[in-house]
Amino acid sequence: MPVAGALIAESLRVGSVIEGVPLTVTKISRADVGDVDAGQPRTWTFVHFEAPDACTDALAELLSRVLDDAGGWYCDFRDADTTFVVFAGRIFRYPRGDRAARAAAEEYARTRGVPEPQLDWPE
Numbered sequence: 001m002p003v004a005g006a007l008i009a010e011s012l013r014v015g016s017v018i019e020g021v022p023l024t025v026t027k028i029s030r031a032d033v034g035d036v037d038a039g040q041p042r043t044w045t046f047v048h049f050e051a052p053d054a055c056t057d058a059l060a061e062l063l064s065r066v067l068d069d070a071g072g073w074y075c076d077f078r079d080a081d082t083t084f085v086v087f088a089g090r091i092f093r094y095p096r097g098d099r100a101a102r103a104a105a106e107e108y109a110r111t112r113g114v115p116e117p118q119l120d121w122p123e
Contacts, residue, residue: 002050003059005077005084009045010034013088016066021059023049035115039071053079060084060091072113076121083123087112096123 004026012018027048034040051059056079063075069088076085078096085092085105092108094101106119 002052003056003077003079003084004050005048005075007047007049007063007075008073009047010041011067011071011073011075013066013068018062018066021051021055021062023051023059025049035072035118038113038115040073049077051077056082056084060086060093064089064091069112072109072115072118074109074112074114074121078122083121085109085121 025047027046029046029048030043031046032042032044034042034044036042056077059077063086067073067075067086067088074085074087076083078084081096082093083096083102087108090108092101092105094105102123109119110116
């Protein structure tokens with residue numbers, strides 16, 4: 001299984017660039033799901049992607065450098081065995097289904113201002 005996830009385009013720091021990791025865009029969509037009270041724009045652009053398994057570490061590192069630290073942003077992706085949740089400057093990776101590890105990522109997300117309903121990344 002290739003790595004699969006979704007990136008919210010509005011979560012990128014202005015001036016940042018995603019390059020050097022081969023990504024295949026599988027779908028792009030927009031929805032009014034942002035939390036304006038949390039400093040997020042109401043409308044988000046979702047970029048669904050896949051990447052080769054060999055790129056998981058490079059992708060996580062890259063995302064940790066380009067995600068905006070303000071607004072409670074993260075990007076999640078997963079492979080057959082592992083869930084990755086990436087914040088600006090911080091990467092969580094844990095075996096899919098590991099409740100304790102997920103809880104640690106959720107707690108960190110709360111400290112970064114992620115609204116409770118947005119702690120919904122899939123396993």
